[in-house]
Amino acid sequence: MGFKEIQLTNTEADNRYASYNKEGTQIVFESNRDGHWQIYTMGIDGEKQKRLINSTANDRRPKYSPYKNAIIFESDRNGTSDIFVYNLDSETLKQLPIDLDLNKHFPEFAPNGMEITFSAESKNGVSHFYKCSTNGKRLKKILADNYNNLAPNLSPRGDQLVYFSNKNTQAESNVIYTKNIITNEENRLTYFVNNSEYPSWSNIRGSRIVYSAKINDMLQPEIFIMRNDGTHKIQITYNDFEDILPVWSPNNINLLITGYRNKHYQICKILLKEPLSPDQKALD
Template sequence: MLLTIANTFSQEEEKKGYKEEQLTHTNADNRYASYNKSGKKIVFESNRDGRWQIYTMDIKGNHQKPLFKSSFNDRRPTWHPYKDIVIFESNRNGVTEIYTYNLETNSIKKVPIALDGNKSFARFAPNGVQVIFSYQTKSDIVDIYMCSNKGKRLKKIIANKHVNLYPHFSPRGDNVIYYSNKNTQGESNIIYSYNIITEDRNRLTYFKDHSEFPNWSNIHGRRVTYSAKVDDMQHSEIFIMRNDAKRKIQITYNDVEDILPTWSPNDVNLLITGYRNGHYQICRILLKKPLDPNNRVLDYK
């Protein structure tokens, strides 16, 4: 069944989105931000030192500092679900491999995955024991794999001779969401979910829309945030939909690109990457503070 973007607003209502707080203000790019479990610390990547490095800051954007320093490109960090461990990708061995950094021991470990090519977009499962990631087999083919956090029990879960990226477990760990150019003749990306137990696959966004970077909400996975170009948009904005792909609403309304949304632990705000003043910056979108009184916050309880 084809799904369409539902317009939550009447044509007369102004669409101004929600209050935004910009957390980084550098003459360099800052991207891929996410909260730790407590919501007190943010990890992100930045090329402010001439190469991609991993940084942390507090929730106000203060105390920005490298998580560690290296002479390689270290990218796309995300947190362990309940430990002070960050999983990331790095080209320090010639190809892109998956590593973890333990903040308590200040140690870096490679996840020993028995695949020779580039691996990217790694995340921990909610149990902290499994890891999911994208694996490039050819320039135009990227599959999705799972394994243990020690590289064992390697399993291919998405393989369709297309590009499948940005996998993310649901809070229960039974569903994976990702985006793919499958069924669009490679012209755009759309968002799919895959149930690991039943092997059911569902399409969550419409073919004509370019949709990327989906992320489950933390509380029961009831909502999904993502970025998309819909209708005649020239750049991506941030959207939220229910996990059954219904009640899609637009969250940002800007003249520049907004991508890479992630939820706060209590789902009351989003961290996004927005193009601000010539560079990508980390911003926080406050979902309980609409800029327009007619803008309606959906209740998914």
């Protein structure tokens, strides 16, 4: 059962947080192969892997812009975790001047390319969500409570967040929620007995969400897909080792995941048009 997998990295170091550019022709990811976390790019089949920025800092969790040839990421080069944008065409780096004296994580461009979202670790150790313009202005808090909320991801229309949180579980496990940032309506998509993390909207219509979860008697998390209302959950990977951090290709026909392979985390591609069982159907 499951779908065909292609391993794209094979290093004696960890490689994580992979995602595509807008055309689906390049992949960006983080790796500690040089001793600390740095940002790398590669082709869609794992070729031409190269380090993008040379620094002595930890540069982490990169994501491409939906319109420009640019990457947003977090870095501790100033002693705290701040947000930076690197333009690949001009090879220029800038820090976003966000007026918030907190560690900032999980930055992403909004689908309109004009705003970003991120989580910020508050003084009491929980994380809240914010958005601002790509020049760091018009800062607005979009989700705040007394729980640890992580990895905000905007829907293609830009009106809903999907994320994971330990709210309503006595902080014992993470579950996945959506929140409409216009109406403030919130929905819970996964449940207490299953630890579910790192959700990501499918592209174009946002009709599906991919995520990692450890359910029932699983020893390690696997990759699942569900409809955006939390129904019709389908298991995608069946491995003996950890599978996490899934994201969609631009046309939704494959996934990039981080899988624990050969004693390290590696970037793998899951081909949703190539099921391993003849009884399975390819996912549209």
